[in-house]
Amino acid sequence: MSVFLLKRVATFVATLAVASLVVFAVLDVLPGNVAQVILGDTATPESIAALERKLGLDRPALQRYGDWIGGLLQGRTAQSYSYDTPTATLIAERLQVTLPLASMAMAFTVLIGISLGIYAAARQNKAGDVGVMALSQLGIAVPNFWFAILLILVFAVKLQWVSAGGFPGWREEDGGGPWAGFVALLLPAIALAAVQAAVLARWTRSSVLETLREDYVRTARAKGLSRRAVLWKHVLRNAMIPVLTILGLQFAFLISGTVVVENVFVLPGIGRLVFQAIANRDLVVVRDVVLLLVAMVVIVNFVVDVLYAVIDPRLKPSDA
Amino acid sequence: MTVGDLSAVLIAPPPAPGFFRRAWRHPSFAIGAALTLLLLGAAALSLVWSPHPPAELDIPHKLQAASAAHWFGTDSLGRDIASQLLVGARASILVGVFAVLIGFSIGAALGLLAAARRGWVEELVMRLADFTFAFPALLSAILLGAIYGPGLVTGIVAIGIFNIPVFARVTRGAANAVWMREFVLAARAAGKNRWRITWDHVVPNIASALIVQATNQFATAIIAEAALSYLGLGTQPPMPSWGRMLNEAQTQMFQAPMLAVYPGLAIVLAVLGLNLMGDGLRDLLDPKLARKR
Numbered sequence: 001m002s003v004f005l006l007k008r009v010a011t012f013v014a015t016l017a018v019a020s021l022v023v024f025a026v027l028d029v030l031p032g033n034v035a036q037v038i039l040g041d042t043a044t045p046e047s048i049a050a051l052e053r054k055l056g057l058d059r060p061a062l063q064r065y066g067d068w069i070g071g072l073l074q075g076r077t078a079q080s081y082s083y084d085t086p087t088a089t090l091i092a093e094r095l096q097v098t099l100p101l102a103s104m105a106m107a108f109t110v111l112i113g114i115s116l117g118i119y120a121a122a123r124q125n126k127a128g129d130v131g132v133m134a135l136s137q138l139g140i141a142v143p144n145f146w147f148a149i150l151l152i153l154v155f156a157v158k159l160q161w162v163s164a165g166g167f168p169g170w171r172e173e174d175g176g177g178p179w180a181g182f183v184a185l186l187l188p189a190i191a192l193a194a195v196q197a198a199v200l201a202r203w204t205r206s207s208v209l210e211t212l213r214e215d216y217v218r219t220a221r222a223k224g225l226s227r228r229a230v231l232w233k234h235v236l237r238n239a240m241i242p243v244l245t246i247l248g249l250q251f252a253f254l255i256s257g258t259v260v261v262e263n264v265f266v267l268p269g270i271g272r273l274v275f276q277a278i279a280n281r282d283l284v285v286v287r288d289v290v291l292l293l294v295a296m297v298v299i300v301n302f303v304v305d306v307l308y309a310v311i312d313p314r315l316k317p318s319d320a
Numbered sequence: 321m322t323v324g325d326l327s328a329v330l331i332a333p334p335p336a337p338g339f340f341r342r343a344w345r346h347p348s349f350a351i352g353a354a355l356t357l358l359l360l361g362a363a364a365l366s367l368v369w370s371p372h373p374p375a376e377l378d379i380p381h382k383l384q385a386a387s388a389a390h391w392f393g394t395d396s397l398g399r400d401i402a403s404q405l406l407v408g409a410r411a412s413i414l415v416g417v418f419a420v421l422i423g424f425s426i427g428a429a430l431g432l433l434a435a436a437r438r439g440w441v442e443e444l445v446m447r448l449a450d451f452t453f454a455f456p457a458l459l460s461a462i463l464l465g466a467i468y469g470p471g472l473v474t475g476i477v478a479i480g481i482f483n484i485p486v487f488a489r490v491t492r493g494a495a496n497a498v499w500m501r502e503f504v505l506a507a508r509a510a511g512k513n514r515w516r517i518t519w520d521h522v523v524p525n526i527a528s529a530l531i532v533q534a535t536n537q538f539a540t541a542i543i544a545e546a547a548l549s550y551l552g553l554g555t556q557p558p559m560p561s562w563g564r565m566l567n568e569a570q571t572q573m574f575q576a577p578m579l580a581v582y583p584g585l586a587i588v589l590a591v592l593g594l595n596l597m598g599d600g601l602r603d604l605l606d607p608k609l610a611r612k613r
Contacts, residue, residue: 143546253456
């Protein structure tokens with residue numbers, strides 16, 4: 001187990017290191033002149049030179065990369081060009097929207113996807129199963145941002161139950177509050193979860209059906225356990241192991257989904273931040289946000305890998 | 321199908337005689353193929369004809385409801401929605417085809433290399449594939465868009481990069497299974513080198529698995545293109561695209577809610593068609609897997 005863990009930690013660190021190099025290379029080295037990109041085509045050579053000095057671009061690339069990563073490890077980040085604030089402060093502010101949104105969406109995904117998957121598997125080839133599968137086929141084809149727009153059309157435009165977008169904040173003194181914040185994130189979370197749940201339902205169903213065919217399930221049935229008892233006691237625990245891997249993979253899609261859906265609902269999260277940064281040519285913010293999003297995907301998949309080994313007893317003795 | 325389906329890919333025999341007759345009797349394939357033909361037909365038709373020029377502004381007739389002159393009405397600048405939908409199919413197909421081609425050519429080559437060489441080459445290719453998964457198409461598009469500016473090519477490259485590890489994994493998994501077969505052993509005994517075996521035996525045997533994957537990645541690319549265009553990172557004006565139509569429609573939701581419905585329906589029908597066709601193809605080309613599902 002410890003060898004397994006060490007291997008995984010090494011892969012995790014290496015992945016993050018390579019990711020940071022790629023992000024740095026794309027944004028800092030490839031285009032030639034970052035100051036030119038920031039200031040646009042009309043910039044004078046003097047203003048470009050001044051900005052290069054301010055951003056430290058006159059130093060060698062390797063040194064700049066070292067400064068960036070060294071700073072991140074010590075908790076220091078560069079100043080945003082357009083906000084004149086450290087990017088960490090900007091990101092921390094925006095995460096107060098993005099993290100709760102992603103967590104709510106993940107919770108809905110698990111709740112809806114796994115329940116529908118188990119329901120369909122328990123009623124294989126009956127009307128319920130066919131219905132769930134048809135629904136999930138449709139769900140997979142629906143872009144999350146269009147579903148978000150449809151939710152706004154129904155609940156904000158037609159029924160007028162909620163506002164069409166925006167976020168009031170978590171604090172009551174700002175005019176928001178925990179409940180108002182939760183309500184504002186409800187529709188975006190549902191929009192994100194609907195598509196992911198459709199994918200998860202299919203995987204859960206096929207994983208449960210696969211497990212139902214195992215010999216130990218037949219044995220359990222033969223010793224007199226009811227179908228329901230076998231399903232809950234023996235099948236689900238084992239069927240959930242591959243589902244966990246899918247959940248890890250889905251997280252990457254959820255993160256990009258969050259970026260898009262935040263823009264549909266005009267939520268002041270990481271997704272809005274990075275798009276405003278692109279519009280303002282604030283490459284420092286783009287760099288740090290993209291690295292953060294990649295890191296989130298890598299961390300979640302690392303946790304899934306470790307959990308996988310904890311849950312699946314077959315992985316323990318072999319130190320695989 | 322998503323990237324996680326990759327492990328399920330098995331080796332398929334070449335299509336049996338009477339394939340097309342069986343295919344049209346397969347409900348999933350038949351519906352999917354009909355919808356896909358509709359998508360291709362719309363794009364082809366738009367090259368020679370559309371009810372109105374899609375970019376023609378007609379402010380006096382803006383936000384009109386559906387009528388005989390404008391089948392799906394007009395947008396806030398008086399442009400004909402039906403014409404924009406027709407021409408918008410082109411952007412989806414263009415991005416889909418090129419993004420799949422990039423992912424297919426590089427990914428399949430890497431997968432075949434990994435399976436043929438094994439050892440550290442395989443390990444390197446697979447770690448590279450794992451790594452690329454940490455960069456969803458949207459993040460690549462953000463990076464590329466920030467530097468080179470948004471556009472059709474940015475979208476194609478970003479989605480194409482994302483497709484590379486998907487194809488690499490499918491190819492390597494399927495190719496590894498072929499390498500274990502007796503006929504490959506026989507070919508090796510006969511003195512064929514590994515590249516000859518890859519070309520003569522592995523490629524024909526994994527072709528159907530790759531075709532199924534390509535169909536599904538095409539569908540994924542259409543959704544990704546729409547999302548990028550919605551965000552302003554993909555197709556740029558004046559070329560109509562379904563994603564950007566949705567973006568523009570969102571500002572008119574109180575006056576003309578249906579503007580936000582039509583482009584979305586077009587995306588869903590196109591993606592549903594390709595996904596159903598992919599599922600059908602998998603059943604038809606790989607009966608073994610079909611029974612397992």
